[in-house]
Amino acid sequence: MIGEQRYVPRWGQPLTGIFAGITFIVVSWVIWYIFSHPSGVFKLYENPFVVFTAWMTLIGAWQHILFQDWPFQNLSRANRLFAMIGVNLLATWLIIFVVFDKLLGSYMMPLFSVTTQAELLNLPEHAKWESLAGGSLTMIVVIGMLLTVSW
Structure with missing residues (x-):
């Protein structure tokens, strides 16, 4: 057995x-x-691809490992999949564009804000995500992944 x-x-x-x-x-x-x-x-892909993928992976791992699919554990498998993907996309958008770009980046840490760095460094529109902001957001995900293991 x-x-x-x-x-x-x-x-x-x-x-x-x-x-x-x-x-x-x-x-x-x-x-x-x-x-x-x-x-x-x-x-040839820009840095947002890496940032979004990394944050979605971290949030998905947290949903499944830390929260054990709560509050979606009683849904059928297909419904749980769509609900968790929707929450994952919303949480990724909120973290990157609201928390880091608008709140932290605008008021205290411009390193995390693509918009603030573009204004400070006079970057053209196509080069925004090539600044340090994309790399710093990805580094926070790496730290989160390493901390997930210790939970």
Whole structure:
């Protein structure tokens, strides 16, 4: 029976932790090269693609792991999918454009605001997301992903 199986550590600590850390770093570098590196596969995509995808991934992980699909756990699978995607899109928009761009970026930290940086640096419209704001928003997602593991 599958329920009677025991998981036996292959190497024990600290070797398992070192191997997991090295594996995490290698996988992160590969993903970074594919999605974010200027000479990677997605080099023609602008930074908003990375920022939105990263925030949607973080919010989806929080919905499922931390909140255990609350308050949608009693819906059917298809309805739960659409409801959680809708909440995910709304939360991503609120976090990026309301919290970071309008509130934090306008009043205290221009590093998080694409609009404020474009005004301060006199950037043209097409270069807004190439500023530091996109990278800083993505870095907050990385921190959130690492903190999710410790919950």
